Amino acid sequence: MADKITIGIADMKMAKGEGMLVTYALGSCIGICLHDPSLKLGALVHIMLPLNMETGRKNPMKYADTGIKETLKQMEAKGASRSRITAKIAGGAMMFKDGSGSLGNIGQRNIESVKLNLKKEGVRLLKEDVGGTVARTLLFDVNSGLACIRSYGRQELII
Amino acid sequence: MSIKNYDELNSLELDTLREIGSVGTGNAATALSQMLGRQVRITLPEVRIMGYNEAIEWIGGPEEITAGVLVKLSGHVNGIMLSVQPLEFVNIVLESMMGKTVGSYDQLTEMEHSALVEVGNIMISTFINALSGLAGMDVNLTVPAFTVDMQGAILAVPMAEYGGQSDYIMTIGGNFVSENKQVPCRLLMSPDLRSLNALLRKLGVSDG
Numbered sequence: 001m002a003d004k005i006t007i008g009i010a011d012m013k014m015a016k017g018e019g020m021l022v023t024y025a026l027g028s029c030i031g032i033c034l035h036d037p038s039l040k041l042g043a044l045v046h047i048m049l050p051l052n053m054e055t056g057r058k059n060p061m062k063y064a065d066t067g068i069k070e071t072l073k074q075m076e077a078k079g080a081s082r083s084r085i086t087a088k089i090a091g092g093a094m095m096f097k098d099g100s101g102s103l104g105n106i107g108q109r110n111i112e113s114v115k116l117n118l119k120k121e122g123v124r125l126l127k128e129d130v131g132g133t134v135a136r137t138l139l140f141d142v143n144s145g146l147a148c149i150r151s152y153g154r155q156e157l158i159i
Numbered sequence: 160m161s162i163k164n165y166d167e168l169n170s171l172e173l174d175t176l177r178e179i180g181s182v183g184t185g186n187a188a189t190a191l192s193q194m195l196g197r198q199v200r201i202t203l204p205e206v207r208i209m210g211y212n213e214a215i216e217w218i219g220g221p222e223e224i225t226a227g228v229l230v231k232l233s234g235h236v237n238g239i240m241l242s243v244q245p246l247e248f249v250n251i252v253l254e255s256m257m258g259k260t261v262g263s264y265d266q267l268t269e270m271e272h273s274a275l276v277e278v279g280n281i282m283i284s285t286f287i288n289a290l291s292g293l294a295g296m297d298v299n300l301t302v303p304a305f306t307v308d309m310q311g312a313i314l315a316v317p318m319a320e321y322g323g324q325s326d327y328i329m330t331i332g333g334n335f336v337s338e339n340k341q342v343p344c345r346l347l348m349s350p351d352l353r354s355l356n357a358l359l360r361k362l363g364v365s366d367g
Contacts, residue, residue: 025311
C-alpha cells in the first residue's frame with residue numbers, strides 16, 4: 001500500500017511514481033485528479049467554489065478556475081506535458097435537499113465550472129462521479145491513475 | 160468599525176458573541192429538557208473562528224457519519240444554523256420519545272427521521288428567538304433540511320456558502336449536559352460577515 005497523502009479543503013498536493021492522494025468528505029466540493037501517465041505524476045486538488053472573485057487571491061486552490069490553472073502550472077514545472085494530462089473528478093453533491101432552494105446549488109455550479117475550466121485548459125476529462133446527494137471520499141493512486149470513491153450507503157466505485 | 164474578516168473581532172466583540180451563544184444555547188437546552196423530559200444544561204458557550212480543516216478536526220474528523228439538521232437564516236441576519244446529531248444523541252432522543260434505540264442511522268424509520276428534524280428545528284428556533292430578542296432583530300428561518308452523511312461534508316455547507324468572503328468559519332454554540340453526562344449534540348450558528356457587523360452594532364459593541 002502506497003503512502004497516504006492527505007489533501008484538506010482548498011488544498012492541493014502532488015506525488016510522483018508512487019503515492020496515494022486522499023481527500024475526505026467531498027460534499028458540494030470537488031476533488032480533481034490530474035495525471036500525467038508517462039511521468040506517473042499525479043495531483044489532487046480539493047476546490048470549494050466555482051469562481052475566484054476574491055481580491056488579493058490568497059488561496060487559489062479554493063476555487064475551480066484558479067485551482068486548476070495553478071495546479072497545471074506546478075505539474076508542468078515538474079516536467080508534465082499538457083497534452084498528456086488527463087482528469088478525473090468527483091464531488092459536487094447537494095448535501096441538503098431543501099424545498100425552498102434558498103441554499104442554491106453550489107455543487108452543480110462547481111461541476112459546471114470544473115468542466116469548463118478543464119476544457120479551457122485543454123485537459124481531457126476521462127471519468128467523473130459527480131452530483132447526487134452523497135458525500136464522497138476520493139483516493140487517487142498516482143501510479144495507476146485509478147481513483148477510488150467511498151460513500152456512505154453506497155458501494156465503493158473505481159474510476 | 161466594521162470588520163472584514165472574522166479574525167479581526169476584538170475581545171469585547173467575542174464576549175458579546177459568547178453571550179449570545181450562552182443565551183441561545185441556554186434556551187435551546189430548556190427546549191431540549193422539555194422534549195426529553197429530563198434536565199439538560201449547557202456547559203461553556205463557545206465562539207470559535209477556525210480554518211476549514213481545523214474546523215473538521217474539531218468536530219471529530221471528516222468521515223464520521225452523523226445526522227444534520229440545517230436551517231438558513233435571512234432578514235436582519237443571514238447565516239446558517241446546524242444541529243449536528245451523532246448516533247449517541249439520536250438514541251437519547253429516541254429512547255425518551257419512543258422508548259427504543261437504533262444501532263445505526265439506516266435503521267431509522269420515517270417517523271424517527273421526522274422526530275430528529277423536529278428536535279433540531281426546535282433547538283435552532285429557540286436559539287434564534289433568543290438572539291432576535293436580545294438584538295431586536297427580525298430573523299426568518301427556512302423549513303429545516305435533513306441529511307445523514309459524513310460530517311465533514313455537512314460542515315462544508317456553511318463554509319462553501321460564505322467561502323467567497325473568508326478563509327475562516329465562525330461558529331457560535333455550546334455543549335449540552337444531562338445528569339452529569341455529555342449530551343453529544345452540537346448547535347452551530349455561522350453568520351455571514353455583514354450580518355455579524357450588523358449584530359454587533361445592534362448590541363452596541365461596534366460603533367461602525
